[in-house]
Amino acid sequence: MGTVLGNFNQQSLPYQGKIASFSQRGDKLFISMPGLDGKEQEFAVAYTFGYQPLQQYMFDAGKGKYQFFPFAWDSRPKDDGGQRWFVLHPEQTPSDEFHWSNMGQNWNQMCADCHSTDYRKGFDLESQSYNSTYSAVNVSCAACHGSAEKHLQWAAGDKSIADKGYSTYIGAKTALFRENDQGLMQAIAKIKPSQQVQVCARCHSRRAAFNDSSAPDDYHHTYQPALITAGLYHADGQIWDEDYVWGSFLQSKMHEAGVTCTNCHNPHSGQLKLPGNLVCTQCHTQETYENKKHHGHVLGTSGSACVDCHMPATTYMQIDPRRDHSFKVPRPDLTQSLDVPNACNGCHTDKTAKWSEAQIRQWHPDSEILGAEHFATAFYKGDTGAADAGQELTKIAQDPRYPDIIRASALHRMAATPGQNAVVAIVRAVRDQDPLKRQAAIEAASAYPAPDKWRMLNSLLDDAHLPIRVEAARSLARMLVQPPETALSEKDKARLNRGLEEYREVQLYQADRGFAHTNLGNLEQELGRAKNAEAHYRKAIEIEPIFMPAYVNLADLYRLRQNEEKAQQVLRQALQVNAEAASVHYSMAMSFIRQGDKQAALPELQAAANAPDTSANFIYTYGLLLQDLGRLNDAVVQLQKAYHLEPSNPDISYTLSQLYVKLQQYDRALFYAKKLNTLVPGNRQIQQMVRQLQQQQKD
Structure with missing residues (x-):
C-alpha cells in the first residue's frame, strides 16, 4: 500500500443517513459503511490511489475486482478546507454508474491503464473475473519511454545507441518563440517533429480503449479519442466534463505552432517549469503581455495572471480544479449568443456578459476577436437541430484554417444533416491523413443508405488504425444482408467480415461492460440473427444490470416479434433496477400506444418527461399525447419545456404555433x-402561415 494520507484514527462521516467509520487495527486499515442492503459492512482497505488534492481508497470485491470506496481524503492543507473525509458522489444511488458498487468506480476497467505501467486488464467472461497485471503499480519510466533494455546498454557506455536507447524517443520539443517585428510569434530555432503530445495523450485525453496498449506511441492504434461534442465540451470547445487536456490542447494555437507538453511542464515532477507568468513569458514578451494595457488588471491581483483569462479552471471531484488547455481569448459576446462560459464572468459573477464585453472593448477598442466568426455558432446549431446547421458544419469541416479536431468535430455533427454537400466533405475526410477526420467521417455517413455508405467508407476497412477499421466495418455491416442488386462481391464480403471479426474482438475486450454486449446484440440484430441478439442483450443485463439500453433494445426485439407482453416484462425488470430511467418509461409508453391504450401510456410519458435524464424528444412526445387527449393547456406547458431545451427544433415550434391557434x-x-x-427559411407554407396569423391579429 502506498503512502496513506487519510486519518484512520476512529474517524466517522455521515453517509446515506447513517455513519461511515474509518479505523486501523495493527497495520491494516478498515472502512465501515452501509452496504447495498443498508446494513453496516466492514471492508479492508486494499490500496491507496492518488495523492493531491485528494486520495482515494480501494477494496477487494472478489474475483480480482477492485472497487473504490465512496469516500476520499481531502489532502489539501487545513487552511484551504482540507484534512478531512468527504463523500465524492453524495447524490449517487445503486442505479448510477458512479455508485461505489458499479463499474464507474472499478479500478480494473476505469483507472488502471493510466495509473500503472504495462497494464493488462485480463477479464475472463466465462468466470466474470479479472487477472489484471502490470509491470509497475504506478507510472514508471517505461510508461512513456518504452522498453529500458537498450537504454541500460546506453547507460553502461554504448554510445553508439541512438536516442539514449529509448524505444520511444520523446525528447524532442519545440524551441522557444519570440515576437517578431509584426507582433507574431516565431520559433527561435527549427521545430523538430515530436511524438511527445501523442504519448501524453494515452492518459491525458478522453478516449475509449480498444485493446491493451502495446507501446507508448500507439495512441491512434489503440484508442478512439473523444471529439469536441456536446456533453463533454461547451459549443466553443471549452471543457465541460472531465476531458483530460489533450482535446483542448489540439484546438490551440500553441499546438498548431508545434508547442509540446514539456515546453511548460516538467514531465518527471509534474510541476510547471517556471512559476506563474514566467512559464508563458518564455515565449510571449513580458513588455507586451504582462502589462495592464493588455489584461486590464493591477499586476499581482486576480486577473493579471495569464491563466486567469486564457486557462480558466473547472473543478471536478469537488476539490480538483483543472485548467482549460485550449488557451482561448475570453468571448463574452459568445456567452450572450450561445450561453457558453467566459473567463471574465467566472470571476465577476455579479456582472453580466454584456458588461464584460464592454470592459474588453474599452481596453482593446480595435479588437478583431470580439464579434469574429467562431465555430461555436455552427456547433451550437448542430447541437440544437437548427435547419441551416448542415451548411455551416460542412464549411468548417473543409476549412483548413481550423484545427483538425475542430474539423473532425464538425464532421461528427453532420450525421444529423445529410445532403450532397455533406457527401463531398465526408469523401474528402476519408482520404485525409488525419485519423480524427477519418474517424469522424464514419459517424457523418451514418444516416445514408448502406450502398451509399459503402461507396464512401469502404476504403477505411484497410485503415492502418484499429479503431477506424472496426468502426468502419460496423457502419457497413448491413452490406452483408443486401438484396442481389447491391450485394457485395465475395472479395469485399471477406474484407468486411475481417473488420467485423476485429469489431467483435474489441467488444470482447470490453466484455466487463454492458455496452459491449449491447453493441454485439445490435450487430446481430442488424445481420438478421435475432436469437443471437437476444442472447447478447441478456448477457449485457447480467454483466451490468444498471445499463438501461440493454433492456430497451431487448424490449424492442420483442416488439419486432409482436410480443408486447414480453417487451413490457423486460421494461418492468429495468424499472425495478432504475425507477427513474427516462428511456425505459418512454419505451413502456410506446408499447401501450401501439396497443391503443393512451391512458396507460400517459403516466409513463409523464415519468419520462420528468426524469433526470429526460430529453426534448421525450417531453415533446408527452406534450403531443396531452394534446391528443384534449389537455391543451397542459400540452403547452410541456411543449414549452421542450422548446427551452431545443429552441432550434422546427417540429416543436410548429406544434406550439398550431396549438396556440387552437387556443386562439x-x-x-x-x-x-x-x-x-x-x-426553415424559404418555405412557402410557413411563410403563408405567418401571413395568415399576422392578418388574424389585424382582424
Missing part, C-alpha cells in the same frame, strides 16, 4: 410561426 392565442402562435420561419 394568436400572438403566441405568431411568435412560434416566426421562429419556425427563421429555422
Whole structure:
C-alpha cells in the first residue's frame, strides 16, 4: 500500500443517513459503511490511489475486482478546507454508474491503464473475473519511454545507441518563440517533429480503449479519442466534463505552432517549469503581455495572471480544479449568443456578459476577436437541430484554417444533416491523413443508405488504425444482408467480415461492460440473427444490470416479434433496477400506444418527461399525447419545456404555433410561426402561415 494520507484514527462521516467509520487495527486499515442492503459492512482497505488534492481508497470485491470506496481524503492543507473525509458522489444511488458498487468506480476497467505501467486488464467472461497485471503499480519510466533494455546498454557506455536507447524517443520539443517585428510569434530555432503530445495523450485525453496498449506511441492504434461534442465540451470547445487536456490542447494555437507538453511542464515532477507568468513569458514578451494595457488588471491581483483569462479552471471531484488547455481569448459576446462560459464572468459573477464585453472593448477598442466568426455558432446549431446547421458544419469541416479536431468535430455533427454537400466533405475526410477526420467521417455517413455508405467508407476497412477499421466495418455491416442488386462481391464480403471479426474482438475486450454486449446484440440484430441478439442483450443485463439500453433494445426485439407482453416484462425488470430511467418509461409508453391504450401510456410519458435524464424528444412526445387527449393547456406547458431545451427544433415550434391557434392565442402562435420561419427559411407554407396569423391579429 502506498503512502496513506487519510486519518484512520476512529474517524466517522455521515453517509446515506447513517455513519461511515474509518479505523486501523495493527497495520491494516478498515472502512465501515452501509452496504447495498443498508446494513453496516466492514471492508479492508486494499490500496491507496492518488495523492493531491485528494486520495482515494480501494477494496477487494472478489474475483480480482477492485472497487473504490465512496469516500476520499481531502489532502489539501487545513487552511484551504482540507484534512478531512468527504463523500465524492453524495447524490449517487445503486442505479448510477458512479455508485461505489458499479463499474464507474472499478479500478480494473476505469483507472488502471493510466495509473500503472504495462497494464493488462485480463477479464475472463466465462468466470466474470479479472487477472489484471502490470509491470509497475504506478507510472514508471517505461510508461512513456518504452522498453529500458537498450537504454541500460546506453547507460553502461554504448554510445553508439541512438536516442539514449529509448524505444520511444520523446525528447524532442519545440524551441522557444519570440515576437517578431509584426507582433507574431516565431520559433527561435527549427521545430523538430515530436511524438511527445501523442504519448501524453494515452492518459491525458478522453478516449475509449480498444485493446491493451502495446507501446507508448500507439495512441491512434489503440484508442478512439473523444471529439469536441456536446456533453463533454461547451459549443466553443471549452471543457465541460472531465476531458483530460489533450482535446483542448489540439484546438490551440500553441499546438498548431508545434508547442509540446514539456515546453511548460516538467514531465518527471509534474510541476510547471517556471512559476506563474514566467512559464508563458518564455515565449510571449513580458513588455507586451504582462502589462495592464493588455489584461486590464493591477499586476499581482486576480486577473493579471495569464491563466486567469486564457486557462480558466473547472473543478471536478469537488476539490480538483483543472485548467482549460485550449488557451482561448475570453468571448463574452459568445456567452450572450450561445450561453457558453467566459473567463471574465467566472470571476465577476455579479456582472453580466454584456458588461464584460464592454470592459474588453474599452481596453482593446480595435479588437478583431470580439464579434469574429467562431465555430461555436455552427456547433451550437448542430447541437440544437437548427435547419441551416448542415451548411455551416460542412464549411468548417473543409476549412483548413481550423484545427483538425475542430474539423473532425464538425464532421461528427453532420450525421444529423445529410445532403450532397455533406457527401463531398465526408469523401474528402476519408482520404485525409488525419485519423480524427477519418474517424469522424464514419459517424457523418451514418444516416445514408448502406450502398451509399459503402461507396464512401469502404476504403477505411484497410485503415492502418484499429479503431477506424472496426468502426468502419460496423457502419457497413448491413452490406452483408443486401438484396442481389447491391450485394457485395465475395472479395469485399471477406474484407468486411475481417473488420467485423476485429469489431467483435474489441467488444470482447470490453466484455466487463454492458455496452459491449449491447453493441454485439445490435450487430446481430442488424445481420438478421435475432436469437443471437437476444442472447447478447441478456448477457449485457447480467454483466451490468444498471445499463438501461440493454433492456430497451431487448424490449424492442420483442416488439419486432409482436410480443408486447414480453417487451413490457423486460421494461418492468429495468424499472425495478432504475425507477427513474427516462428511456425505459418512454419505451413502456410506446408499447401501450401501439396497443391503443393512451391512458396507460400517459403516466409513463409523464415519468419520462420528468426524469433526470429526460430529453426534448421525450417531453415533446408527452406534450403531443396531452394534446391528443384534449389537455391543451397542459400540452403547452410541456411543449414549452421542450422548446427551452431545443429552441432550434422546427417540429416543436410548429406544434406550439398550431396549438396556440387552437387556443386562439394568436400572438403566441405568431411568435412560434416566426421562429419556425427563421429555422426553415424559404418555405412557402410557413411563410403563408405567418401571413395568415399576422392578418388574424389585424382582424
